[in-house]
Amino acid sequence: MSLVLEYILGTYIYLVTAFFIGVNATYTFLLIRSYREILHYMRHNAFSNYRIMVQSELAPPVTVVAPAFNEQTTIVESTRSLLKLNYGNYDVVLVNDGSSDGTLDRLRSEFDLFPSNQLYIPTIETERVRGIYRSARPEYRNLMVVDKENGGKADALNAGINAARHEYVCCIDADSLLEDEALLRVMKPFLEDETVIAAGGIVRIANGCRVVNGRVIDVRLSNKLLPIFQVVEYFRAFLSGRMAWHGMNGLLIISGAFGMFKKAAVLEAGGYSRNTVGEDMELVTRLHRIKRDRKEPYRIVFVPDPVCWTEAPESARILGRQRNRWHRGLLETILTHGSMLFSRRYGVVGSAAMPYFLFVELLGPAIEFLGYLAVVGMFAGGILEVPMAVLFFIVSLFYGIMFSVAAVLLEEISFQRYPRPRDLAILLAFGVIENFGYRQLTILWRVKAFWDFFVRGVRTWGTMQRKGWDSNPR
Amino acid sequence: MRTELVIVIALAIGATFFVVVVAVGLLINKVVEGRRSKTKMRLYDFYAGLFADILLRPAPEGAPEEALSTYYESLLGQIKSGLAWSTPARKRLHRGVIRNVLLDFSRDLTGESMSRLQYFYASLGFVRDELDQLKSKKWWHRAHAARDLGLLGAPSAAEALTALLDDEHPDVRTQAMQSLVKIAGVESLRPILQKARGISRWAALELSLIVKDFEEQAYPYLVEALSYPDRSVVLFAIEMLSLIGFVTGVEPLMHMADTYPDTQVRAKAIEALGRLGDQRAEQLLVRLLKNPYPSLRASATRALERIGSPTAVPLLSERLMTGSVHERLSAARALAKSGEAGMERLRSAAGEQDPILRGVALHVLEEIEGVRE
The missing domain is CATH 1.25.10.10 (Leucine-rich Repeat Variant)
Structure with a gap:
């Protein structure tokens, strides 16, 4: 029996080692590819004077869709911020997703809303729309509020897309803050290449930043640990992950917090899926699938500098819930579109992006977690080569540090949004520190997602508490 | 296995060492850059004041072009002699700042002041530098040079910029187009649009x-x-x-x-x-409402949104009943612009059973009549 166990554990360790080498080789490739893409982006976009161009009558009109659920404390400030975006021709569709608090009442009184006869065609099926409101004040004439019964974020976004009047829809979180020229920057790929059907902007963490009138005016790091860890994580995800997949047209995620879509493409795909908590990734994967099935030329792109600022969780409990949800969303997407895996029909998406998300992003945490368990088991059984295990652990830490620090470096050689040397030093330090505890914690959260999904059958979002921008330092 | 692991460890340590060295380097660079940018700002203020002063000095009235050139050159005397005695690094720093000052000033100046600025730019050797850059193998260098030449409106660059309209890189072509228009004016539109x-x-x-x-x-x-x-x-x-x-x-x-x-x-x-x-x-658009191509019919309906046409009311009514939602909206807006008969049709549509037809009519009536309490 012990021989069998020894054999199994020994084989598993070999598998983990092979996996480890494969993952790190992939990360290295993505890092190099991202570096090239960022460099190209910086050179290509150095000549556009967005401030002037944003006023051009040739800039196509855009509808910004923002779902809101029980956000009475932040909704007015968020809406005002959306109404002040620097873009020539756009309107805002705010979807009240059956809030049980005073979200709609606050909007009604603050923006002088009246029930409107605005045409609403439910091209995508949603929960019942109770009413559509517009503002009686001329300065808010580009605001529309869709009041509907609760159906979740995806359902609310679909209602907003139904109500959108323009060719392009920008889906964002109501409590996120877009930078001044963000809309034009994220529109640029659509105007340069007519085959672009979706574009995602970068999401950055606003905790610790100075926010005035819905604008981030001073970029700083939070004085709390968790948001800083997340800043480093976001650098890794956006700058050294999505940028590389963008270059290969294999981008599978456009963050729900900030994405621009061709409305026709989204309608054609049937909108966001209501059956997943990872509706943003699922939609993008479905768009890939549809376009590749039809052999139509298309591109889904990532734009690294139109910034959407968001508030990151500051407590481990809420962060854990968020990561759990993201992982369940990833799992649902992979299960839904499993037939795309390793299929040459889906090009780089089927043969590289989907396998990457399956093995590295989805199963990676579980494999790593089981690796830790195997080491404990082997140690208990007296069959562990301790020096080798320690060395292996050190090597994995080295690689972890290298990729985190490299992601910070990518930010520093490109956009440099943190101007203080002190902040850069902190970020570099956190790129090292996160490998000692934080990374293992996120692995636990993500492993728990499997348990929640398969054993407990959890399919819901869970709650996400926000403090609102007022709480940020001024 | 041990050998492989040692190799992996060596690689990891090497890579981490490399990253840490680069990180520390970047940190030091950031501190140094911070200081350097303060120096540059100080220098910028100094040169901005200096150039504002020499740009405001009155030119000799009625002087021929040659005399003007001599006068402009005399204004640069102090700056040129200062640069001549500088070390190469210092000279590079000062020239960079001067270039930025001149480019920034160029955005707001016209007339004789602009001519003076152009002279300074050329006399300090910047035009020559930019023209050299236009031949660079790196497209972004060519594009930058093309843009800067346009900002300064350097007339001597017109020929080189025209040649750049055939550049292989679209960004370079775009910058060349923009600069050429600034330098050569409206006449340059012909070669630009031709190429x-x-x-x-x-x-x-x-x-x-x-x-x-x-x-x-x-x-x-x-x-x-x-x-x-x-x-x-x-x-x-x-x-x-x-x-x-x-x-x-x-x-x-x-x-x-x-x-x-x-x-x-x-x-x-x-x-x-x-x-x-x-x-x-109007008549052409009405005729196009009957065109066999759906896209042309839809465009004609959209075009009539602004013009309207009483003679088009029957065709627009038909479009209102049967077109796509967008076409119906356009037809409704066109009806609203087509006199009393059109408005009458729109009001009657607002009472119809078909929800889309009624919705479209109510939508457009609200657009026309505004807020209804």
Whole structure:
């Protein structure tokens, strides 16, 4: 029996080692590819004077869709911020997703809303729309509020897309803050290449930043640990992950917090899926699938500098819930579109992006977690080569540090949004520190997602508490 | 296994060491850059004051060009002698700042002050440097140089910039176009539009900002461009004619809307006529409502949103009943512009059973009548 166990554990360790080498080789490739893409982006976009161009009558009109659920404390400030975006021709569709608090009442009184006869065609099926409101004040004439019964974020976004009047829809979180020229920057790929059907902007963490009138005016790091860890994580995800997949047209995620879509493409795909908590990734994967099935030329792109600022969780409990949800969303997407895996029909998406998300992003945490368990088991059984295990652990830490620090470096050689040397030093330090505890914690959260999904059958979002921008330092 | 692991460890340590060294280097660089940028700002203020002063000194009245050049050169005397005695690093730093000051000033200056600035730029060797950069193998260097030459309006660069209209990289071509327009004025539109190919919507947006400034002066060049072979150029010309809103554009646009072989171009011309809102196009648009091509019918309906036509009421009513939602909305808006008969039809549609028809009519009535408490 012990021989069998020894054999199994020994084989598993070999598998983990092979996996480890494969993952790190992939990360290295993505890092190099991202570096090239960022460099190209910086050179290509150095000549556009967005401030002037944003006023051009040739800039196509855009509808910004923002779902809101029980956000009475932040909704007015968020809406005002959306109404002040620097873009020539756009309107805002705010979807009240059956809030049980005073979200709609606050909007009604603050923006002088009246029930409107605005045409609403439910091209995508949603929960019942109770009413559509517009503002009686001329300065808010580009605001529309869709009041509907609760159906979740995806359902609310679909209602907003139904109500959108323009060719392009920008889906964002109501409590996120877009930078001044963000809309034009994220529109640029659509105007340069007519085959672009979706574009995602970068999401950055606003905790610790100075926010005035819905604008981030001073970029700083939070004085709390968790948001800083997340800043480093976001650098890794956006700058050294999505940028590389963008270059290969294999981008599978456009963050729900900030994405621009061709409305026709989204309608054609049937909108966001209501059956997943990872509706943003699922939609993008479905768009890939549809376009590749039809052999139509298309591109889904990532734009690294139109910034959407968001508030990151500051407590481990809420962060854990968020990561759990993201992982369940990833799992649902992979299960839904499993037939795309390793299929040459889906090009780089089927043969590289989907396998990457399956093995590295989805199963990676579980494999790593089981690796830790195997080491404990082997140690208990007296069959562990301790020096080798320690060395292996050190090597994995080295690689972890290298990729985190490299992601910070990518930010520093490109956009440099943190101007203080002190902040850069902190970020570099956190790129090292996160490998000692934080990374293992996120692995636990993500492993728990499997348990929640398969054993407990959890399919819901869970709650996400926000403090609102007022709480940020001024 | 041990050997492999040792290799992996060595690689990991090597890579981490490399990253840490780079990180520390970047940190030091950030601190140094911070200090350097303070120095640059100080220098910028100094040179901005100096150049503001020498730009404001009155030029000798009625002096011939040669005398003016001598005068301008004398104004640069102090700066040039200062640069001549500097170390190469210091000289590079000061020249960089001076260049930025001149480029920034160029955005606001015109007339004799601008000529003076152009002289300074050339005399300090910047034009020569930029012209050298135009030959660079790196496209972004060529594009930067083309942009800066345009900012300064350096007349001697016109020929080189014209040659750059054939550059292999679209960003370089776009910068060359913009700079050429700034240097050579509206006449440069002809070579630009003749050589342009595959203008993206973004490039059109960039170019439109320049063309729009010329207003009616651009008209003959845009009309001429309507007959060019590249479709993107034709579409751009149509867009600009309607954007500038010059009424003499109506006739050529009507001709294109009626006869051009490409339906996409025709559709664009039809919509441009709608944007111009000229009544001369009314009969043509009404006729196009019966065109066999759905895209042309839809464009004609959209164009009539601004013009309206009492004679089109029956056709618009039909479109209101049977078209796509967008077409129905356009038809409803066109009906609202088509006199009492159109309004009557719209009001009656607001009481119909068909939810889309009723919704469209109510929507447009709300647009016209505004807020209803």
